[in-house]
Amino acid sequence: MSLPKTLAEDVARNLVMVAKLLDEDPEQAYGYSRVALRLASRVAAVREAAGFASYAVAKYAEALAEFRAARRMTGSVELWPIMADCERGMGRPERALAMAGEPEVQKLDKAGQVEMRLVAAGARKDMGQADAAVVTLQSPELASNSIQPWTARLRYAYADALLEVGREAEAREWFAKALEADQGGTTNASDRLAELDGVEFTDALDESEDAEQEPQGEEAKAGPAESKDTESKDTESKDTETEDTESKDTESKDTETEDTESKGKDAEESGEQG
Missing domain, CATH: 1.20.5 (Single alpha-helices involved in coiled-coils or other helix-helix interfaces)
Structure with missing residues (x-):
């Protein structure tokens, strides 16, 4: 709404293409985001879209800069977990872990807090603290039987962490639980189960x-x-x-x-x- 009508339409078209291509062709989505950024760098939605496009092509430093800019413009903390994950991507897991202990985490909704827990566990694994990663993921959300959008990913991460510390039987159990909750196919839990069971698929x-x-x-x-x-x-x-x-x-x-x-x-x- 802060842009002239014609410019607003041009920026909107580019943002639509970013959203459409982000999963199937991240490189092209990144290109559209740079066009939108040149046209309207002072719009928070543009900076956020540019951040996600940069994140998708592993340009973590660029992504972090865009997310920080969007956060300054909106004052929102919802990007906090992905900002922490950018720190991991840049090889700074200790900073990601520090962010997991900041007051901003308490302002996140339930989905954001689960996401922050996943990032923190990943940072622990990056630092070679596999046992601590297992403990980090143990939470009421993990123990709950209700299926939420984050349930499959949380269970999968926990199974992977268990496997990392050699608890194979428990890992298999949690991969099965992740598969049960993974209605959208967001994880490869079925492949991990087959691998543990020694099953080989032939084309x-x-x-x-x-x-x-x-x-x-x-x-x-x-x-x-x-x-x-x-x-x-x-x-x-x-x-x-x-x-x-x-x-x-x-x-x-x-x-x-x-x-x-x-x-x-x-x-x-x-x-x-x-």
Whole structure:
């Protein structure tokens, strides 16, 4: 509302494209966010969208700067958990952990507090404190049987943390619980369960391709055999031709010998008559 109508429409179109492409093509979404940022850098929604687009392409320093700007403009704390996760992305888990203990966390709604707990547990793992990560995730929200938007991710993170410390049986149980709550397919809990159970999936398409290739392999094998047969026949033919030639040469030599002997006898007889 603070922008002229035409400019507002141009900025809005770019923000719509950011939201549409953020999951399927984050690089392109990032490009649209930079256009919107050039057009209206003083609008909080633009800075926030630019922050999410930067976060999606792992440009954590840019994302953190945009989130801080949006927070200054609005005074809201809802971006606090993702700001802390940007600190993790920049290789500063200790700062993320410090943010988890700030008063701003108490101002977050339930979803924000769960998100902050996930970030804090991730920071613990980054620092090599796997056991502390398990403890960090233990909470009333984890123990609750009600299914909330964050339930699957919280259970999945807890299962992963348990696996990290070697508690495989418990990890399998919590991966199963995560799968039960994951109605939107936000985690790969089913794959992790299969991996723990030693189940391997085979792509049926690959099998059909292999089956199609097998006859070609037999034909390829038949090729050299036929070639050998042909070579054998050629060799026999050459041998026969050689034998015929030798035979003809021998006959020719024999004929020449007989003619010579005959001429010799005729000459002797002629001499006797003389």
